[in-house]
Amino acid sequence: MKKINSFFLRFFPKKAKKNDPGHERNDFWFAMLFSAPWLIGFLVFSLYPIIQSFIFSFNNVSVTAKGIVQTGTGWANFSSVLTADPDFIEDLQTYLQEMLVYVPVIIVVSLCLALLLNSIKHGKGFFRTLFFLPVIISSGPVITLFIDQGVATFPGAASIDYSTLSQSVPAFFVGLLKTLITNFVVILWFSGIQTLIFLAGLQKLDKSMYEAAKIDGASGWECFWKITLPALNPIIVINVIFTVVIQSTFTLNPLISKISGDMYAVGKGYGYACAEAWIYFLVLLVVLALFVLIFRKKNRKRSYQER
Amino acid sequence: MKKIMLKLQEAAQVSRKWLKTKMFPAIKKAAQKMGFACKKAFVWFITPTNERRAPAATTAIIALLILFGFIYVYPFLYMIAYSFMDENDVVNPLVKFIPTHLVIDNYVAAIKTLNYNKNLWLSLGISFVPSALQCVSCSLIAYALSRFHFPGKKVLVALILLTFIVPAQITMIPTVITLTKIKIIDTLWSYVALAGSGQGLRSAIFILIFYQFFNQIPKSVEESAKIDGANPFVIFFKIGIPTARPAYLLTFLLSFVWYYNETTLTTIYLGNDLTTLVSQLLVFKSTYETLYTGKNINEAVYMAGSLMTILPLVVIYFISQRFFVEGIDKAGITGE
Numbered sequence: 001m002k003k004i005n006s007f008f009l010r011f012f013p014k015k016a017k018k019n020d021p022g023h024e025r026n027d028f029w030f031a032m033l034f035s036a037p038w039l040i041g042f043l044v045f046s047l048y049p050i051i052q053s054f055i056f057s058f059n060n061v062s063v064t065a066k067g068i069v070q071t072g073t074g075w076a077n078f079s080s081v082l083t084a085d086p087d088f089i090e091d092l093q094t095y096l097q098e099m100l101v102y103v104p105v106i107i108v109v110s111l112c113l114a115l116l117l118n119s120i121k122h123g124k125g126f127f128r129t130l131f132f133l134p135v136i137i138s139s140g141p142v143i144t145l146f147i148d149q150g151v152a153t154f155p156g157a158a159s160i161d162y163s164t165l166s167q168s169v170p171a172f173f174v175g176l177l178k179t180l181i182t183n184f185v186v187i188l189w190f191s192g193i194q195t196l197i198f199l200a201g202l203q204k205l206d207k208s209m210y211e212a213a214k215i216d217g218a219s220g221w222e223c224f225w226k227i228t229l230p231a232l233n234p235i236i237v238i239n240v241i242f243t244v245v246i247q248s249t250f251t252l253n254p255l256i257s258k259i260s261g262d263m264y265a266v267g268k269g270y271g272y273a274c275a276e277a278w279i280y281f282l283v284l285l286v287v288l289a290l291f292v293l294i295f296r297k298k299n300r301k302r303s304y305q306e307r
Numbered sequence: 308m309k310k311i312m313l314k315l316q317e318a319a320q321v322s323r324k325w326l327k328t329k330m331f332p333a334i335k336k337a338a339q340k341m342g343f344a345c346k347k348a349f350v351w352f353i354t355p356t357n358e359r360r361a362p363a364a365t366t367a368i369i370a371l372l373i374l375f376g377f378i379y380v381y382p383f384l385y386m387i388a389y390s391f392m393d394e395n396d397v398v399n400p401l402v403k404f405i406p407t408h409l410v411i412d413n414y415v416a417a418i419k420t421l422n423y424n425k426n427l428w429l430s431l432g433i434s435f436v437p438s439a440l441q442c443v444s445c446s447l448i449a450y451a452l453s454r455f456h457f458p459g460k461k462v463l464v465a466l467i468l469l470t471f472i473v474p475a476q477i478t479m480i481p482t483v484i485t486l487t488k489i490k491i492i493d494t495l496w497s498y499v500a501l502a503g504s505g506q507g508l509r510s511a512i513f514i515l516i517f518y519q520f521f522n523q524i525p526k527s528v529e530e531s532a533k534i535d536g537a538n539p540f541v542i543f544f545k546i547g548i549p550t551a552r553p554a555y556l557l558t559f560l561l562s563f564v565w566y567y568n569e570t571t572l573t574t575i576y577l578g579n580d581l582t583t584l585v586s587q588l589l590v591f592k593s594t595y596e597t598l599y600t601g602k603n604i605n606e607a608v609y610m611a612g613s614l615m616t617i618l619p620l621v622v623i624y625f626i627s628q629r630f631f632v633e634g635i636d637k638a639g640i641t642g643e
Contacts, residue, residue, distance in 0.1 A: 027455045030539045034451035035463065037444050038514075041504020045482055046470050052481035068484065113375060116368055123369070129628050130376045133383075135561075136620040140568030140585050142613045146382050149606065185378055196635040203636075242512075249474050249509075251571045259476045260571050270480050277476040284474065 053274040061270035070271075077275035088276060091255045092283065099247065099287050101179045102187055106243050107236060107295075110191035114198035115228075132196060134189035143186060144252050190247070194239045201235040202228070233295070240291045248284045255280055390414070390611035397606050413611035420595045421587045421612055430567060430583035431619065436495060437502035438562035441513055442555050444505035449517030450547055454529065454539070471511030475572060483575060493578030498566075501576070508565050508572070513558045516638045520551040557634025560627055564620060584616045 032039075057077055059070040081088055117127055137143060160181065166174045180187070205228065213223050250256070259280065262273040384404075389397065390413055392406040417423075448467075452460060482501075486492040491500060501507050505514070524546060532542050548555070570586050587594065591612050595604045624631075 028457040031451040031455035031457045034455070034539075034543075035448045037503065038448035038505035041444070041501070041506040042466060042470065044485065045501055045504060045506040046473070046478055049478035049481035049485070050473060052484075053477050056480065113372075116372055116375075120365065120368055120372070125632075127372050127376060128632055130379055132628065132631060133624065134379060135631075136564050136624045137568070137617050139565055140617070141570055141588055142617055145588075145609065145613050149609075185382060188375070188378060193635070196632060200636045200638070245472060246509075251569055256474070256476055256571060260479070260575060263480060274477070274480055277474065277480075281474055281477055285472070288472070 053277065056271050057274040057278050059271045061274075063270075073271070077271050078279065081272065081275050081279060087258065088255075088279075091258055092280075095248075095253065095255055096283070096287070097175055097179055098183075099244065101176055101183075102190065102247055103240060103243050103291055105180065105187050106191045106194060107239055109188060110194035110239070111198055111232070111236075113191070113195045114202055115224075117195070117199055118202045128196070128199070132192045135192040138186075138189045138192070139251065141252060143189070147183065147186060190243070194243060197239055197242075198232070198235060201232055205231055236295050237292060240295050241288065244284070244288050244291055248287075386610045386614050389607050390614050392607045394605050394607070410607070413607045414615065416595070416599070416608050417612035417615050420591060420598055420608075421584055421615060422582075423584070423615060426582055426584045426587055427619065429581060430585065433495065433498070433573070433577065433581060433583055434563045434566035437498045437507050437566050438559050440499060440502040441505070441507045441510060441562045442558050444503055444507075445510055445513040445558060446517045446548075446551060446555065448505055449514045450521050450543055452514075453518050453521035454524070454542075454547075467511050467514055470506065471509070479572075479575060486576065492576065493580065495577065495581065497576040508562065508569060513562065516557060516634070517551055517554050519638050520554040521547060524550050553630065553634045553637050556627070556630040557638065560623070560631055560634075563623070567620060588612060588616050 056070070058072065058074060060073045060077075062069050062071075113131060117124055117131075120127075162174050162178060165177075209227055210223055213227060218226070247253075255276075259273050259276050262268045262276060263270060265272075388404045388406065391409050391411075392402065393408070393410040393412070396402040396406050452463065483492060486497045486500070491497050498507075502510075528546060529542055532546060537545070567583070568585055570583075570589060573581070573583055573586055591609065592604050595608065596602070
């Protein structure tokens with residue numbers, strides 16, 4: 001009885017003393033109160049849908065007047081997505097190719113821009129405004145309009161002839177180069193937020209470290225590779241994750257429009273679309289892990305040298 | 308003779324006075340200035356070369372920045388230039404940037420095709436409501452994570468990251484079914500439910516931003532407020548919200564922009580009745596051709612249409628760009 005009593009007392013603690021700032025016991029319930037909206041939302045609109053769509057992807061789902069009818073099909077949805085749907089595979093390939101070009105270029109460009117911005121005294125605000133401007137349209141359909149009109153590249157890039165190059169270089173790399181050149185301005189446009197994040201990180205770097213290095217006779221070039229880049233490494237990883245996720249959930253991504261189109265397509269339906277979404281998610285995870293591993297590697301090497 | 312001498316003496320006195328009061332201080336000042344300049348030059352001279360940057364390098368950096376800046380604004384300039392051209396100018400290869408004469412007909416056609424008057428207010432409302440709600444829901448959960456200690460905190464952070472990585476396509480279909488069951492699909496209430504419970508567009512990023520801001524509140528401030536008898540809600544309203552004001556602005560603005568530009572989720576959750584300017588832009592061509600039968604759409608009208616679509620965002624950006632930059636600057640996403 002005493003045990004039960006103390007168990008209940010845990011939830012109704014005595015009023016905290018005035019000079020006791022801890023409130024440790026109350027903390028849990030206040031935290032729950034503050035996070036209640038999110039928790040409910042997570043259960044209803046995230047966790048439940050994730051489980052449900054996982055089940056859907058193994059079923060043939062049809063919506064009738066009575067409700068939703070599921071008939072188990074096992075791996076049929078997945079196999080038909082991977083083998084009998086050339087569009088999906090093609091879109092997936094374009095997606096992977098774009099990722100391979102976009103992510104490194106965005107990271108490098110935004111780092112360069114941040115370094116340039118950090119090294120001037122006057123007009124920083126003006127250029128910052130300029131470089132952040134595309135953020136307002138880079139998430140919308142106006143950007144596809146630009147790509148279609150050919151504004152998203154250098155003037156004259158459409159007339160570049162790749163045939164001589166493709167004789168000596170594998171077609172895969174020519175494709176990468178082509179993606180880079182045709183979407184160059186768009187890639188620049190996607191790097192607005194990343195530039196600002198890098199800039200904020202650069203401004204927080206310790207100036208005395210550079211002074212010490214200079215006294216030891218380090219050049220600016222060495223300072224960049226030995227001080228700036230290692231210090232920025234966590235920010236680079238954050239930016240990589242940010243870029244990959246934003247690019248993958250981009251509303252006009254061909255795969256995403258295909259998945260939402262297949263939801264109502266005849267002969268495909270919810271189950272098929274869910275299978276597509278899950279395959280897409282797995283690919284996204286692999287890409288994310290790959291990039292994070294690549295950019296993390298430097299860190300490990302550095303710590304080895306320090307030893 | 309004496310008179311002349313006296314006058315001369317007087318004149319000499321005056322001139323001496325003038326020299327004393329006006330000229331000498333001026334010379335002194337000039338000398339001081341010269342001295343400062345010399346000193347500056349000397350300091351510049353004695354500083355080691357790798358600490359003072361050559362003016363050529365600064366010029367090169369600014370030139371590079373201007374080049375990048377031009378690449379950034381080039382499509383905007385292109386859009387503005389083309390939107391004022393008439394049909395002949397668009398196809399004429401000789402007319403590159405400056406139209407032969409200004410045409411406003413494109414804008415009239417674009418406004419009519421987009422149904423601007425109705426859709427502008429709809430899109431502003433559709434983006435305003437979820438962004439305001441995201442401010443509320445994301446700041447609440449972030450405050451809980453930042454200021455309280457409770458078991459399962461790390462699990463909660465992991466779950467938030469999960470919602471960031473999982474693409475909307477996975478959760479979309481069952482969510483649509485749930486929303487249909489509670490009969491709020493195809494209304495703005497579906498956005499209200501999602502954004503209000505922190506499951507809106509990229510909520511995880513905003514939670515992270517708020518988290519960093521709330522972390523900046525010193526523990527001692529919170530404790531002294533507690534000693535004065537304030538409960539966590541009072542502390543949240545009196546200390547938390549004022550500290551995180553830049554985060555609120557940043558969240559609102561970014562969320563507004565992202566909701567404004569969203570097309571897939573809008574058509575799925577809000578149905579076909581609630582149209583936005585952006586979704587109208589996707590069907591611009593077909594709408595134009597049904598409105599003006601027999602006329603083919605040209606690039607100029609398209610450009611005018613897209614310019615009109617992003618016009619509200621451009622206006623908002625130029626009013627509030629300071630807050631965007633400030634927010635990201637102070638957010639410390641840079642990982643502390």
